[in-house]
Every structure is written in C-alpha cells, then in structure tokens.
C-alpha cells in the first residue's frame with residue numbers, strides 16, 4: 001500500500017485546516033501525525049480513510065503496484081478513533097462475528113483467539129453496552145489491529161486505557177506492524193513511539209504552508 005497526497009487541502013466553511021500537503025506514506029513504515037488539539041490530525045486521518053472529503057489537491061492509493069479507486073480503499077484499511085461507535089446491542093462474540101463477515105482477521109485468527117488476545121475472555125457473552133470505556137477501547141483496537149488490512153489508521157489509540165492497557169496496545173501493535181502501513185494521529189509520546197516518521201500537521205496550516213509552484 002502506498003498513499004500519495006499532492007497539494008492536499010481541507011477547508012471547513014471558510015477556514016482552511018491545512019493546505020499544500022504533499023506527502024507519501026509507504027508500507028512497512030509507521031507514521032505519526034502530530035499537532036496540538038484542533039490542528040487537523042483527525043481531519044487528515046478521516047480523509048485518508050475515505051470518511052471525509054478533501055477540498056483541493058489529490059489523494060491516490062496504490063496497492064501491489066496498481067492504483068485503486070478511492071471507493072475501494074475501505075477494503076484495505078482499518079481505523080480506530082474515539083468518535084467511531086461500536087454496536088452496543090451486540091455481545092462481544094456477536095460483535096466479532098458481525099465484523100469478521102466483512103473483514104476477516106489476520107493470520108486466520110478465530111474470534112475466540114482474538115478475544116483471548118484482548119484479555120476479554122471473561123466477557124465473551126457480555127453486551128458491548130455494558131463494557132467499561134477501557135474495555136471498549138481495547139475492543140476497538142483489537143478489531144483494528146487484527147483485521148487483515150494493509151493500512152492501519154489509529155486516532156488517539158490509548159484514549160481511556162490504563163497503564164496496563166497502554167502496554168497491551170504497544171505490544172500488539174508492535175507484533176502486527178511488519179509490512180503494514182500504520183498512521184497514528186496523536187500528541188502522546190507512548191502512542192507513537194514506535195513510528196519511524198513524523199508529520200507535523202501545523203507545518204501545513206495555511207498561514208505557514210508554502211504556496212504551490
């Protein structure tokens with residue numbers, strides 16, 4: 001998977017969030033999108049995920065050397081973010097059975113094996129609505145990290161996690177990063193310490209962004 005951004009810009013109403021963003025993301029590398037609150041990290045991640053529209057420029061996805069249509073990109077990616085909801089009416093097992101009908105798990109992992117890896121075996125039949133916020137976050141991360149996707153997008157991945165949960169996140173993302181493209185939106189060091197590359201979104205705020213030639 002390769003993602004090419006060329007002169008990308010996003011505007012909400014009259015406010016430019018970023019402009020003139022030209023950047024290449026490549027498989028086998030992990031990237032951190034850094035910036036203060038409200039700087040545009042989630043906006044960029046949701047644009048890359050195809051959940052949000054950009055206002056100018058180009059965004060291209062290449063898979064195994066072939067360009068793919070933007071509306072095909074969702075097949076190749078998993079995203080976790082605080083604003084994404086789980087299906088609260090499902091039990092944990094039902095939630096995973098539902099998800100894996102659309103996206104299988106990596107390494108042909110079974111749903112039961114994933115539940116064990118998430119450390120949630122005691123809650124197999126518990127409804128998601130009755131999960132604590134930390135359990136919900138672990139579930140969101142488990143689904144994203146263990147989906148068989150080449151692009152993993154993690155927005156504020158350790159929201160609601162305690163110290164043990166943070167260690168769990170670091171261990172499982174490290175075990176599942178080889179060959180993948182990972183992009184983390186964050187301003188917390190322990191969330192992106194494994195990333196080899198950093199992109200500061202504030203470098204592309206319209207007041208500071210260089211005009212295109």
Ligand SMILES: Nc1ncnc2c1ncn2[C@@H]1O[C@H](COP(=O)(O)OP(=O)(O)OP(=O)(O)O)[C@@H](O)[C@H]1O
Nearest residue numbers: 012013017035036037038039040041042043044185
């Ligand atoms: N749907 C929207 N309509 C209008 N403005 C929006 C919308 N979504 C985000 N914004 C604005 O875009 C800017 C960037 O927001 P974004 O959520 O991308 O920042 P962020 O860097 O992820 O912030 P945080 O660290 O607080 O999560 C903010 O000024 C925000 O108010």
